[in-house]
Amino acid sequence: SQTIHQWPATLVQPVGSPLSLECTVEGTSNPNLYWYRQAAGRGLQLLFYSVGIGQISSEVPQNLSASRPQDRQFILSSKKLLLSDSGFYLCAWSSHSGANVLTFGAGSRLTVL
């Protein structure tokens, strides 16, 4: 069966520091991969999605970037965090066939101070 792992679960970072959140999927190949952000009390904002290695679409201009160094690995990064980057970051995957149903990771809660 397929599983999705996301880490770290929680982190507190100072403004201006770098960020790296990692997500890996097991039990499938060539998944679609997603990063969403959820600010407190708000909806899901799509940040990036990738349909394959080297193919990353950015949905929101910001100081974040995403990379897909391996087929089942998706990394969210920032060189310098802003206060507004605080939130709940969710990784998800889907298969290329069918209705594009997403399976989400447990999330990473980022607090920027």
Next chain:
Amino acid sequence: SQKIEQNSEALNIQEGKTATLTCNYTNYSPAYLQWYRQDPGRGPVFLLLIRENEKEKRKERLKVTFDTTLKQSLFHITASQPADSATYLCAPSRNSSYKLIFGSGTRLLVRP
């Protein structure tokens, strides 16, 4: 631009009643309408999807309808229980597009 609207106000109902949540979309031609449940501090979990050629879909106490003319989906939970309290999100989707945008969600509170 594409827009998905769900009631932003929480829906507060008595246990045992039917909860009905609404999802309206504009500038979309989805082949599917997906519904997810999200509990506080957790990622959303897929519940049910309905295809454009289906009027209604059921799964246990859940029922979803899809009206492509009205551009609306309704999500019903019958015989609601306090454990059904959560935020429910809708997302229209198509086979040809992997970009999945969610509505802002409706919070459901079921009182015992």
